[in-house]
Structures are given as structure tokens and as C-alpha cells.
Amino acid sequence: MATGRTHRPATRSRGIPEATVARLPLYLRALTALSERSVPTVSSEELAAAAGVNSAKLRKDFSYLGSYGTRGVGYDVEYLVYQISRELGLTQDWPVVIVGIGNLGAALAGYGGFASRGFRVAALIDADPAMTGKPVAGIPVQHSDDLEKIIAEDGVSIGVIATPAGVAQAVCDRLVAAGVTSILNFAPTVLSVPDGVDVRKVDLSIELQILAFHEQRKAGEEPGDEQPAPPQAAAPVAPPVATRTTAEGGRKGPDGDVPAVMPA
Amino acid sequence: MATGRTHRPATRSRGIPEATVARLPLYLRALTALSERSVPTVSSEELAAAAGVNSAKLRKDFSYLGSYGTRGVGYDVEYLVYQISRELGLTQDWPVVIVGIGNLGAALAGYGGFASRGFRVAALIDADPAMTGKPVAGIPVQHSDDLEKIIAEDGVSIGVIATPAGVAQAVCDRLVAAGVTSILNFAPTVLSVPDGVDVRKVDLSIELQILAFHEQRKAGEEPGDEQPAPPQAAAPVAPPVATRTTAEGGRKGPDGDVPAVMPA
DNA sequence: CCATCTTTGTGCACGCGTTCACAAAGACAT
DNA sequence: ATGTCTTTGTGAACGCGTGCACAAAGATGG
CATH class of the missing domain: 1.10.10.10 (Winged helix-like DNA-binding domain superfamily/Winged helix DNA-binding domain)
Known part of the structure; x- marks a missing residue:
């Protein structure tokens, strides 16, 4: 989910x-x-x-x-x-704004599923001045300075956040202040909003991690009901002590975020 | 969810x-x-x-x-x-293939969240010969003819489907046959897979529709607990009775799928 | 060593969601 | 009309998930 x-x-x-x-x-x-x-x-x-x-x-x-x-x-x-x-309320028109026109935002802008069910992309908004005016999926990108104006003029009540995690909360706050009451969040952050505002999140990373969990379990079962995971009590598996848990040969999480290991 | x-x-x-x-x-x-x-x-x-x-x-x-x-x-x-x-199994390396390098697939390929937590994009696969060899997010796209080979060689167990809905099931079948046991599906279709294979889906359209539902309800409440929706009990809307629901009006949707309103 | 204070770990109760299984409703044939 | 057959709509049981509230565990200070 x-x-x-x-x-x-x-x-x-x-x-x-x-x-x-x-x-x-x-x-x-x-x-x-x-x-x-x-x-x-x-x-x-x-x-x-x-x-x-x-x-x-x-x-x-x-x-x-x-x-x-x-x-x-x-x-x-x-x-x-x-x-x-x-x-579902699909017999009426729902103008939607997409904030953050990076790879993902552009993909969303061009996604047919939007238009096909009563949703209309009212505006694409990005903070990068270089993007302003540039058409994406046939719609010219507008600068985030005009966010409030756009939302008010079009009566937008649904906003999609496709920005980096760092600015998601700020964007969210502005959207809410401007009158948006439903938010679809693609940024990997927990957004906090006032009562009355709905937030749904889509997080690719989380979905993958859930799959990895099940995948790992599947792999660990066949051998014969092996102990699924040494309860740490013993000494085995990389005792949290100074180890380097592979999978992380020193890689660096782009948006700051590493598997991380541990000193007991 | x-x-x-x-x-x-x-x-x-x-x-x-x-x-x-x-x-x-x-x-x-x-x-x-x-x-x-x-x-x-x-x-x-x-x-x-x-x-x-x-x-x-x-x-x-x-x-x-x-x-x-x-x-x-x-x-x-x-x-x-x-x-x-x-x-979660994040201490090991999980090679992932992304199939369907359109707008969305490209966005996913460039998504930092993948690499940052033990997931590694092993390959990008697309059916369009014009895409083959073209680097996306630094990774050259491979042709779908080689799908089975790629999966076998890299020991890939997780696949991401970002293709049009029409070919999603076929791609899914090939992935599963080649050995993939976990699938993250972005195509708006219900995938059927054999036992032992996990599927998680991310559907933008569904999320929006759920938001629209709540949005509509919020709008309908203020006025004073108005009857949220005429229970159809009355005579209005196309009573299912005889109404032959004709052989279809002749509406047509982009990817097969329309807002679908209705002759009152 | 004892008292106090903080914070975890969990027993318990409650409510939502799922599934079974079946009676009621209606179509259809005779 | 009457009987049969199909399929809906739902009562009831069950299981999972959530949240409360508190006892137990341990830190900290005297």
C-alpha cells in the first residue's frame, strides 16, 4: 500500500x-x-x-x-x-497542478491516465527559471513564484508533488495555504498537513524494499526452514560492531541516505 | 494503498x-x-x-x-x-531491470532512491529498436529480445514494468518465465502471475481517483450535511431495467479507457 | 543500595476488512 | 402459473491491525 x-x-x-x-x-x-x-x-x-x-x-x-x-x-x-x-466524483472536472517538472514530473505530465478520467493538468510548476515557458507534454511550465495565483485562478484543489524531498514540505505548505486540499506526494518524505487535507503518497523506494523483504524470505526458505534471521542475540552476522555490510562499498545516497551499518 | x-x-x-x-x-x-x-x-x-x-x-x-x-x-x-x-534484505545487492523506457521508465532509471538502498539498475529494456544502445541515465538501453539473457546473466529477481498497459502482461509473463519472482508494476493493468511471484502495483490514476472521492465528499459536506449522493432510488439515471443498454454508444478512449459519463 | 523517573514491551479490547455460505430475488422455460 | 436455475445481497464468523494503558526494565541520582 x-x-x-x-x-x-x-x-x-x-x-x-x-x-x-x-x-x-x-x-x-x-x-x-x-x-x-x-x-x-x-x-x-x-x-x-x-x-x-x-x-x-x-x-x-x-x-x-x-x-x-x-x-x-x-x-x-x-x-x-x-x-x-x-x-468517485469523476463526472466533474478536476484541475490538477504538478509541482516539480524533473524526470518524474515530466512523465506524469504526459501520462494519459490523467486526462482520461476527468483529471485535467491545469499547470506545470517548477522553481527553475530556466524551465519557465518551456513546454512539457504540450503544456508550458510556469514558475513557482506564481503558484498561489495559478491555484486561485483555476480553482485547483488537487496538487501533485514531484519535487526533491528537501523542498516537498515547503511546496506542500504553499499548496495548502493556497487552497489545495488533496495532495499526491511522490517525494520520499512524510508530509505534515493540517486537518481536512488528504495526502496520499507514492514511494518507489518503499515498494522495492517491500519486494526485497519477500524476495529475501523466499530465498531463505527453500534450504530447509533455515533460521530466517539470527536474532542478533548470538554473535553471527556482522555483529553490529564495525563491519561494512557489503551492498554499501562506500556508495553514497544521492539524496543523503545510506544502508548504514553499526557499532554495537 | x-x-x-x-x-x-x-x-x-x-x-x-x-x-x-x-x-x-x-x-x-x-x-x-x-x-x-x-x-x-x-x-x-x-x-x-x-x-x-x-x-x-x-x-x-x-x-x-x-x-x-x-x-x-x-x-x-x-x-x-x-x-x-x-x-528488509537491504544488506545484499538486488539487481533490478526496468522494462519500458518511456517517460516513466526514464524517470525511474534516474531515480536516486533506487541506488541508495541496495538496489542496482542492472539493465534498461525497451522494445523499440530505435532506443537500443541509447544511454538513459547513463545506462545503455537494451532490446527486449535479449530480456531472457539479461535476466539469466545478472541473476535478476526483481523486475519493474513501465510499459503501456497493452503489453504489460506479456512482459510480465516473459519476466516470470525467465526467473523473476518479484514485480513492481506501473502499468494500469491487473497482472496475473503464478504462485510464488509477488506483484506490487503503483497506479497514479487510482490514487488520483481516491483523492477525488474524498475531495468530492469534502465539497458536499459543508453545505449542511446535504444528501451526499442521490441514491438512485428515484427514477433518474438509467434504470437498469429493460434499457437494453444498447450496443454501446460509440465512445472511445485513448488507451481504452474513458471518463465515461452517462445518458441521464 | 534504594528510590525515582523514564521509556520500552505487551496484554487486551475494539473495529475494520475479508470470506463463507445461504436465503431471497428474479429470469426463463414449460 | 409454476418450477427450476442462476446470481445477487448480506448475516455471521473470523482474523488482522490499531491503540490504550500499564507493568516491567533499566537508567540515574542520592
Whole structure:
């Protein structure tokens, strides 16, 4: 879950469970694909398979939206697409600003997934004066000095942060002060925001580390249930004492950040 | 959570809870920052604040790793960095291949977060012959014909998919067949893999849609607890009944996938 | 050596999320 | 109409994750 809710009691009084909300986009994608193939109806079983979830879960998810299915038949594809779109707020236009037009920011600007679902890139913002005016993905980059003005004029409420970690919090603060209430953060930092502002984070490094954990476990299992990890109690593995834990022959974390070893 | 486990019973016999594993990288980052500032020890309270979590949760998380703290004092920063790194498997070298060197793939190739934590970009792979040999982020792109060879030679077990959705499953299949057992998927598709292979997905579009949902709710609340969404009970929107949901209107999306609104 | 103070480690309770399993609802054929 | 068959919608049980609150551990000072 590369996500990170920040507060909010839970799911709201009579609302839809958070876990369900997170799956709705998945269902929507599968339904849209069916819609394009002109499939009129689908059963929970079929749709669940397409979305990669359990059919019981899918039915329960839909039950939170209302009774949109027909027993013995299934769900009307078009109708469901509409209902989910409406529930997610995709029937309205959401202007989005992307701050930090480096490699990643540029990739995001050109990402088709934005435009295709009600999201509109209202502006690209970067602090580098050399970037100002330069078109990226067909949109001219604007200087961060104008951040507040841009947000106010376009009524932007969603901001995407693709800046270096060091300035992410500062950018976040300015976005929030300017009126943004939802933030998608790609910078590897924990952002703190006032109540009422939602933050979701996408962190490539974290995802990789989670994969590495499972990968390591897989490798360590085959041999025969070997002791997964010497509880440090003993003396083995690089007793935190002065060792150099390979994988770090003296490399240097670009943004300051090394595997690091340890003196007991 | 932009994540997506695919199977696996839960957390493994005597292992660490999945939720905890997902937070370890977060702690590691905070600890690394402290380490660079030469802070010797830190309390659960301080570290929790830095990582943006609850201190009780943090202590419980660490308890799964062992008793690495000292009551009345806190945790030894360097020692904890080492323990977490080891637990996550970051003390070893993980060669990674990135498939699909478009905007996103290039951004990933240049992302510092990779190299900084034991991950090494072993190869960049793209199907476009025009890309072959061209250096991206200092690494020459290789043609996808050589995918199997590359993976075998470098002993790659982690693959990153940054291709268009249409070919993601095919690429995935090839990666798995070649020996990759962990995949980080950026393509907006549900990948199906055999047991034993882990898949995590990062989907920008989904994250935005979740934000839009909350944003819409925030907007709809102020007015005075207004009915958040007409429950459709009424007569409006296309009652699923007879409505033949025709053989499709004739809408068309870029990569197959449209906002999809609906004939009221 | 004892008292006090800080901070960890964890037992426990609670709530969310998942899954099973089945009754109810409706389509469809006869 | 009636019966059969399919598929939904959901009650109930279970398990994981979270957070409280406190006892135990150890540091520190006298």
C-alpha cells in the first residue's frame, strides 16, 4: 500500500469503507474495458476475475453503493460505470497542478491516465527559471513564484508533488495555504498537513524494499526452514560492531541516505 | 494503498506482519536521517513523530524484530538502522531491470532512491529498436529480445514494468518465465502471475481517483450535511431495467479507457 | 543500595476488512 | 402459473491491525 491516509476517523458516518473506495477505480477500469467491447452485463464472478479480486468482496463493495445488480443476471455494465464514476466524483472536472517538472514530473505530465478520467493538468510548476515557458507534454511550465495565483485562478484543489524531498514540505505548505486540499506526494518524505487535507503518497523506494523483504524470505526458505534471521542475540552476522555490510562499498545516497551499518 | 498483494496466506508462520513490513522502510528513512545528524539514540515517541505514525504502533512493530530498545533510554539509532536493513534484505545487492523506457521508465532509471538502498539498475529494456544502445541515465538501453539473457546473466529477481498497459502482461509473463519472482508494476493493468511471484502495483490514476472521492465528499459536506449522493432510488439515471443498454454508444478512449459519463 | 523517573514491551479490547455460505430475488422455460 | 436455475445481497464468523494503558526494565541520582 503505497498509500498514506493522514487522519480522518475512518470512513465517515454513513459512507463507503475506505478499502472499498480504493477498489472502485479497479472495478471502473475493468468495466470500462467491457463497455468498449460492448458487453451489456457481467456477473460478479466475471468482473471479479477481471479486477483481480474475490467475487464476494466485489458484491459486498457494490452493496455499499446500492443494489445495482439483477439477481440471476448480473450487473448492467454501462449503468455501473456511471454509478461508480459518480461516486468517485469523476463526472466533474478536476484541475490538477504538478509541482516539480524533473524526470518524474515530466512523465506524469504526459501520462494519459490523467486526462482520461476527468483529471485535467491545469499547470506545470517548477522553481527553475530556466524551465519557465518551456513546454512539457504540450503544456508550458510556469514558475513557482506564481503558484498561489495559478491555484486561485483555476480553482485547483488537487496538487501533485514531484519535487526533491528537501523542498516537498515547503511546496506542500504553499499548496495548502493556497487552497489545495488533496495532495499526491511522490517525494520520499512524510508530509505534515493540517486537518481536512488528504495526502496520499507514492514511494518507489518503499515498494522495492517491500519486494526485497519477500524476495529475501523466499530465498531463505527453500534450504530447509533455515533460521530466517539470527536474532542478533548470538554473535553471527556482522555483529553490529564495525563491519561494512557489503551492498554499501562506500556508495553514497544521492539524496543523503545510506544502508548504514553499526557499532554495537 | 497503491499496493496489491496477490496471494500468500498472510505473513508467514512466525514472521512479521505485512503491515509492519510496509512501515519498516519508513522507519529506516527516518533513522537514516537521524544517523546522518549523528544522533545516537531516539525514543519511540520521537521516531514515531518523524515517521508519521503512532508511537505505540512503532513499538509494537519493533517488538516483532526483537527487543532492540533500552527502557528509560530509547533505541540505538545505528543499531536499529542495521537491524531493519538486514530484516528488509537491504544488506545484499538486488539487481533490478526496468522494462519500458518511456517517460516513466526514464524517470525511474534516474531515480536516486533506487541506488541508495541496495538496489542496482542492472539493465534498461525497451522494445523499440530505435532506443537500443541509447544511454538513459547513463545506462545503455537494451532490446527486449535479449530480456531472457539479461535476466539469466545478472541473476535478476526483481523486475519493474513501465510499459503501456497493452503489453504489460506479456512482459510480465516473459519476466516470470525467465526467473523473476518479484514485480513492481506501473502499468494500469491487473497482472496475473503464478504462485510464488509477488506483484506490487503503483497506479497514479487510482490514487488520483481516491483523492477525488474524498475531495468530492469534502465539497458536499459543508453545505449542511446535504444528501451526499442521490441514491438512485428515484427514477433518474438509467434504470437498469429493460434499457437494453444498447450496443454501446460509440465512445472511445485513448488507451481504452474513458471518463465515461452517462445518458441521464 | 534504594528510590525515582523514564521509556520500552505487551496484554487486551475494539473495529475494520475479508470470506463463507445461504436465503431471497428474479429470469426463463414449460 | 409454476418450477427450476442462476446470481445477487448480506448475516455471521473470523482474523488482522490499531491503540490504550500499564507493568516491567533499566537508567540515574542520592
